[in-house]
Amino acid sequence: MTTTTTTPTVAVWKFASCDGCQLNLLNAEDELLDVAEAVTIAYFPEATRAMLPGPYDVSIVEGSITTPEEVERIKHVREISGALITIGACATHGGIQALRNYADVEEYTRYVYAHPEYIETLETSTPISEHVKVDFELRGCPVDKYQLVEVISAFAQGRRPRIPTYSVCVECKRAGNICVPVAHGTPCLGPVTQAGCGAICPSFNRGCYACFGPQDSQNCHGMADRLAALGMTSEEMIRAYRTFNATCEPFQAESLRHERARKAGAEEVEA
Amino acid sequence: MRTMGLAGLDELVAALGRAGYEVYGPRARDGAIVLAPIAGVADLPHGVGDTQDAAFYRLRDRGDAKVFGYSTAVQGLKPVLFPAHELLWKARKTPIGFDVEDADATPPKPRAFLGARDCDLRALAVHDTVLASREFADKAYGQRREGVFVVAVTCSDPCGTCFCVSQGGSPKPQEGYDLALTELLDGDGHRFLVEVGSERGAEILAEVTTTDAPPTDTAAADAVVAEATASMGRTLDTSDLHDVMYAAADSPHWDEVAARCLACTNCTLVCPTCFCTSVEDTTDLTKSMTERHRVWDSCFGSRFSYIHGGVVRESGKSRYRQWITHKLAGYQDQFGLSGCVGCGRCITWCPAAIDITAEAAALRAGLTTGATDALETAGETR
Numbered sequence: 001m002t003t004t005t006t007t008p009t010v011a012v013w014k015f016a017s018c019d020g021c022q023l024n025l026l027n028a029e030d031e032l033l034d035v036a037e038a039v040t041i042a043y044f045p046e047a048t049r050a051m052l053p054g055p056y057d058v059s060i061v062e063g064s065i066t067t068p069e070e071v072e073r074i075k076h077v078r079e080i081s082g083a084l085i086t087i088g089a090c091a092t093h094g095g096i097q098a099l100r101n102y103a104d105v106e107e108y109t110r111y112v113y114a115h116p117e118y119i120e121t122l123e124t125s126t127p128i129s130e131h132v133k134v135d136f137e138l139r140g141c142p143v144d145k146y147q148l149v150e151v152i153s154a155f156a157q158g159r160r161p162r163i164p165t166y167s168v169c170v171e172c173k174r175a176g177n178i179c180v181p182v183a184h185g186t187p188c189l190g191p192v193t194q195a196g197c198g199a200i201c202p203s204f205n206r207g208c209y210a211c212f213g214p215q216d217s218q219n220c221h222g223m224a225d226r227l228a229a230l231g232m233t234s235e236e237m238i239r240a241y242r243t244f245n246a247t248c249e250p251f252q253a254e255s256l257r258h259e260r261a262r263k264a265g266a267e268e269v270e271a
Numbered sequence: 272m273r274t275m276g277l278a279g280l281d282e283l284v285a286a287l288g289r290a291g292y293e294v295y296g297p298r299a300r301d302g303a304i305v306l307a308p309i310a311g312v313a314d315l316p317h318g319v320g321d322t323q324d325a326a327f328y329r330l331r332d333r334g335d336a337k338v339f340g341y342s343t344a345v346q347g348l349k350p351v352l353f354p355a356h357e358l359l360w361k362a363r364k365t366p367i368g369f370d371v372e373d374a375d376a377t378p379p380k381p382r383a384f385l386g387a388r389d390c391d392l393r394a395l396a397v398h399d400t401v402l403a404s405r406e407f408a409d410k411a412y413g414q415r416r417e418g419v420f421v422v423a424v425t426c427s428d429p430c431g432t433c434f435c436v437s438q439g440g441s442p443k444p445q446e447g448y449d450l451a452l453t454e455l456l457d458g459d460g461h462r463f464l465v466e467v468g469s470e471r472g473a474e475i476l477a478e479v480t481t482t483d484a485p486p487t488d489t490a491a492a493d494a495v496v497a498e499a500t501a502s503m504g505r506t507l508d509t510s511d512l513h514d515v516m517y518a519a520a521d522s523p524h525w526d527e528v529a530a531r532c533l534a535c536t537n538c539t540l541v542c543p544t545c546f547c548t549s550v551e552d553t554t555d556l557t558k559s560m561t562e563r564h565r566v567w568d569s570c571f572g573s574r575f576s577y578i579h580g581g582v583v584r585e586s587g588k589s590r591y592r593q594w595i596t597h598k599l600a601g602y603q604d605q606f607g608l609s610g611c612v613g614c615g616r617c618i619t620w621c622p623a624a625i626d627i628t629a630e631a632a633a634l635r636a637g638l639t640t641g642a643t644d645a646l647e648t649a650g651e652t653r
C-alpha cells in the first residue's frame with residue numbers, strides 16, 4: 001500500500017452495526033488495490049492494525065447511535081474529519097435496531113441480558129445525521145460495493161458522487177427483469193425504494209424489501225394501497241415499512257398510519 | 272401467397288441465421304413472454320397465452336399448439352435497438368492530454384425479429400422519426416436499425432389492455448415488415464400464411480419450404496384479423512384528443528391521478544416509443560480513464576427536469592400530466608404523429624394500475640362537466 005502524503009487520508013468508523021457495510025469495501029476485491037492507490041487508508045481496524053493518527057480528510061461512518069458513549073464518540077469523529085460520509089441503513093436511518101424506537105428498551109434488556117443493570121443504552125437508535133453534520137449519506141443494507149467505491153472516488157477526486165435517487169423499478173427495467181408484483185402477484189416495495197442495489201431481490205423473483213430507503217419521489221400511501229390489493233395486511237405493512245429504515249420520515253409516517261389502524265381494530269385504514 | 276408449416280418456420284429461423292442475422296423471437300421466461308435470441312422453433316412459447324389487465328399479467332396454458340398465441344411481449348423492440356445502457360465514448364489520459372476512443376468500432380450484428388406485432392412496428396416508425404430523422408440523428412440507433420429484418424406476425428389474441436385499433440393500428444401488420452405471418456390452427460393443420468413485404472423478404476423466403484396458399488387459408492387469416500380487431504380489451508376516444516389534452520391542463524383530475532401514481536417510471540420504461548435518456552460521465556479511480564454513457568431515463572424521476580436553479584416538475588401530478596399530454600398531444604406538434612401506439616404496456620405494467628385510456632377519458636369528461644374552466648387556462652404549461 002502506498003502511503004504518499006498527496007492522497008487523501010480515509011478513516012473507517014463503526015458504531016451500532018453488523019460490520020456488513022465496511023466488509024463490502026473489503027469485498028470490492030477488483031477495485032481494492034486502486035482504492036488503496038487513490039487514498040491513504042489511515043484508520044480501518046476491520047482491515048488493518050496500522051493506524052495513522054488523525055485528523056483525516058474523509059471519514060466513513062457505519063452504524064447508528066444507540067449508547068451515550070456513541071453520542072460523544074461521533075462528535076469526536078466529526079471534529080477530526082474533513083468530510084464525513086455515512087454508509088448503510090444503520091448510519092443513515094437507524095437500521096434494524098431502530099425497531100427499539102417503537103418498543104420498551106428496558107423490557108428488551110431484561111429479556112436479553114442476565115445482568116441488565118450493566119447495560120447502558122439509549123431508548124432509541126438514531127441516524128448519525130441527527131447528531132453531527134453529514135456530508136453524504138450512502139444508503140443500503142448493506143451498501144452496494146460499487147456505489148461505495150464510487151463515493152470514495154468522488155470524494156478523493158473532489159467531485160459529486162454519481163448516486164441515483166430514482167426507484168428500484170428503473171434498475172429492474174434496465175436489467176430486463178420481469179415485474180414481480182404484476183406478473184407474479186408478489187408484493188414489492190421497489191416503486192417507493194431508492195435504486196442502488198442493482199435490483200437484487202427482483203432479479204431473483206423476490207419482492208424488494210426497501211433496504212435502500214425511500215426514492216426521491218416516493219408515494220408510500222399509494223404503494224400501501226397497492227400492497228393491500230395484493231393481499232398484504234396492516235400488520236405486514238408495518239413490518240415492510242419498518243424493517244431497515246424505520247426512522248426515515250415517509251416510511252415512518254406510513255407505518256404509523258397502519259399501526260393506528262391496527263390499534264383501533266379498524267378493518268379499513270384511514271385515508 | 273405462400274404457406275408453411277412449423278418445419279418451414281424452423282427453416283426460416285435457420286435461413287436468417289445463415290444470412291448473418293441474430294434472430295430474436297418470443298420466449299417464456301420468469302412467467303412472461305420476452306423477446307430474446309432464439310435458435311429455432313423449439314425456443315418459442317408453444318401453447319402459451321397471456322392474460323393482461325391493469326397491473327396484471329399472467330401466462331396461461333392455451334391448450335393448443337400455437338406459438339404466437341400471446342398478445343404483446345413484455346417489451347417491444349426498444350431494448351434491442353435502443354438499449355437501456357450504451358457507452359457513447361471513452362477517453363484515456365496521455366502524457367500530453369487525452370485520446371478519445373470510439374465506444375465500439377465493430378458494427379453490431381444485424382438483428383432479425385420474429386413475432387413483431389403491428390404495434391411494435393408502428394413504435395419502430397416513431398423511433399425512426401424521433402431518433403434517426405431529425406437534424407441530430409442518433410448514430411448508434413441508426414446503425415442498429417439499419418439492416419433489421421422483420422418477420423411480423425398477426426395478433427390473434429389481443430389482451431385486456433390492447434387498444435391499437437383506437438390508435439390507428441391493426442392486429443394485422445400493415446407496413447415495415449420483410450415477411451408477415453398469420454398463424455392458423457384448425458382442422459387443416461398448424462400452418463403460417465406468409466406475405467412478402469420486401470425484396471429481402473422474398474430472398475429469405477426462397478430458402479424456405481413453402482407451398483401455394485389455398486384461398487381458404489387467406490379467408491381463415493382474414494377471419495383471425497376480424498376477430499382480433501373486434502376483441503380489443505380497451506378503447507381510447509381519439510376525437511379532438513390533441514385539443515382535449517391541452518384544454519385539460521388545469522383539470523382537478525391530475526391530483527386524483529397523482530394520489531395513485533408511484534412515480535416509479537415503469538410506464539415510460541415499457542413504452543415502446545418513450546425515448547428519454549440521460550447522459551452519465553464516469554471516471555475510474557486511477558483518474559486515467561473517463562467514460563460517457565447514455566442510459567434510459569424517465570420524466571417521472573425528480574432529477575429528470577433538474578436545470579439550473581431547481582427541478583421544473585416538482586410534483587407527481589405535473590410529471591404525469593407531462594407524460595400523458597406529451598404522448599397524446601405534444602408528439603403531434605413535435606413529430607406529426609401520436610406518441611401512443613395502443614400496445615397497452617403502460618397499463619399492464621403500471622404497478623398502481625393507472626390506465627392511460629381511463630385517465631384520458633376522465634380528463635375529457637372533466638371538461639364537459641365544467642369542473643374547471645380549463646379552456647381559459649389551456650395556454651399555461653405549468
